[in-house]
Amino acid sequence: MPRTTSPTTTAAETGTAATAxxxxxxxxxxxxxxxxxxxxxxxxxxxxxxxxxxPADAAAALLDAAALHTVR
Incomplete structure (x- = not known):
């Protein structure tokens, strides 16, 4: 059965939040x-x-920002 809540934040979640x-x-x-x-x-x-x-991951942040501009 999958967990619905996590007691700690994983490294992947932290990286995703930082990139966002x-x-x-x-x-x-x-x-x-x-x-x-x-x-x-x-x-x-x-x-x-x-x-x-x-940004720590400049390439990912650049792609995210370009996607944001494209959507606008």
């Missing part, structure tokens, strides 16, 4: 900056909100 928070903050970046980060690579030009930290 990062992509939400990157959602305010202009489309051109997201494209530039994608073309140059997240190692050379990590996507980061102005005054904010670079």
């Amino acid at each position: 928070a990062s992509s939400a903050s990157l959602g305010s970046l202009p489309w051109e900056e997201l494209v530039t980060s994608a073309l140059l690579g997240t190692d050379r030009r990590p996507p980061k909100p102005r005054g904010g930290p670079v």
Whole structure:
């Protein structure tokens, strides 16, 4: 029988929450900056909100932010 509640948060759940928070903050970046980060690579030009930290998983955060812009 599957568990419906978990006493602790798993690492995957924590990573997903962190990525969602990062992509939400990157959602305010202009489309051109997201494209530039994608073309140059997240190692050379990590996507980061102005005054904010670079997301831990920059590539995933970039893809999430681009998907958010596309839906808008």
